[in-house]
Amino acid sequence: xxxxxLSYYENYYFCNEEPVPIRTKDNGYTLYISxxxxxxxxxxxxxxxxLRIDKNKIGDxxxxxxxxxxxxxxxxxxxxxxxxxxxxxxxxxxxxxxxYKISKKDNKCYLCVTLDDEVVTxxxxxxxxxxxxxxxxxxxxxxxxxxxSDDLQKVMDDYYSIKFxxxxxxxxxxxxxxxxxxxxxxLNEINQMSYRYFDFVYNSCVSNDLYxxxxxxxxSYKYKVDKxxxxxxFEEKASKFDFLQDAQSFENKVASQGKL
Numbered sequence: 704x705x706x707x708x709l710s711y712y713e714n715y716y717f718c719n720e721e722p723v724p725i726r727t728k729d730n731g732y733t734l735y736i737s738x739x740x741x742x743x744x745x746x747x748x749x750x751x752x753x754l755r756i757d758k759n760k761i762g763d764x765x766x767x768x769x770x771x772x773x774x775x776x777x778x779x780x781x782x783x784x785x786x787x788x789x790x791x792x793x794x795x796x797x798x799x800x801x802x803y804k805i806s807k808k809d810n811k812c813y814l815c816v817t818l819d820d821e822v823v824t825x826x827x828x829x830x831x832x833x834x835x836x837x838x839x840x841x842x843x844x845x846x847x848x849x850x851x852s853d854d855l856q857k858v859m860d861d862y863y864s865i866k867f868x869x870x871x872x873x874x875x876x877x878x879x880x881x882x883x884x885x886x887x888x889x890l891n892e893i894n895q896m897s898y899r900y901f902d903f904v905y906n907s908c909v910s911n912d913l914y915x916x917x918x919x920x921x922x923s924y925k926y927k928v929d930k931x932x933x934x935x936x937f938e939e940k941a942s943k944f945d946f947l948q949d950a951q952s953f954e955n956k957v958a959s960q961g962k963l
Contacts, residue, residue: 704848712837722735723736723841727826728827729826730824734798734816736838737795737797738842738897738900739796739897739898740894740896740897740898741875741893741895741896741898741901742895743795745875747791747792749788750787750788750789751792753785753788754835754839756774758778760853770812770831770832771828771832773828775805796838797834800818801816801823802816802817803816803817804817811828812828813825814826814831842899843899881909882905886904886908
C-alpha cells in the first residue's frame with residue numbers, strides 16, 4: 704500500500720476506530736472493514752496465515768500468475784482449517800451477519816457475500832487484495848507489506864533472533880493486566896477496545912515507565928549519564944529495515960550480538 708493511501712486511512716479511520724467503507728464495483732454495495740477488538744485478537748492472529756501464504760515461492764508458474772483469491776479457491780480451501788481461518792478473518796472484519804463463498808464465473812473468481820442466503824454483492828480478486836491489505840494494516844500498526852528476498856529475510860530473522868534472545872515477550876493476558884494496573888480499566892473495557900488502539904496504550908505505558916526510570920537514573924549522583932533522556936513519544940520511529948542502512952554497520956551489529 705502506498706504511503707499516501709495508508710496515511711489517509713490512518714488519519715480518517717484508524718485513529719478513530721472507524722470502519723473503513725469499501726464500495727464494490729459489482730453493484731455499488733458498501734461493506735465496512737471494522738478493527739479487530741482485543742477480545743478477538745487471538746482468533747484473528749491464529750487465522751491470519753490464510754492471508755499471508757506466499758504463493759510466488761511455490762515455484763509453479765500457473766500459481767504465480769493466478770490471483771490470490773483463485774489460489775485460495777483452487778489450492779488452499781480444500782483444507783477445512785483454512786476455510787475456518789478465512790471465515791474468522793472475514794466475519795471479524797466485515798461482519799458475522801454475512802456469509803462468504805468463493806465462486807468462479809467466466810474464468811474469474813469472486814468472493815460472494817450473502818445475507819439471508821441471498822447474494823448481496825460480489826468481491827473481485829482485486830478488491831479482495833485491497834480488503835486484505837486494509838485488514839492487516841488496520842490491526843497491526845507495525846505491519847509492512849514490502850517484499851524481501853529469501854536471503855534478506857533470513858538475515859533479518861537471524862539478527863532479530865539474536866537481538867531479542869533471552870527476552871520474554873508478554874502474552875496478551877499479561878498486556879491486559881499491565882494496562883489495567885496503569886489506568887484502572889476493567890477487563891471488559893479493555894476487551895472492547897480495538898487491538899490497534901490497545902497496542903498504542905500498552906506501548907505508551909511501557910515507554911512512560913522506562914522514561915521515568917531513566918530520568919531517575921539521570922538525576923542520581925551515583926550514575927553519569929551524558930545524554931539527555933528523550934521521552935519515547937518524541938523519538939524518531941524505527942523501521943525493521945533501519946539496521947540494513949549500512950552493510951558494514953549491520954555486520955558489526957550481528958558480530959557484537961553473537962559475542963554476548
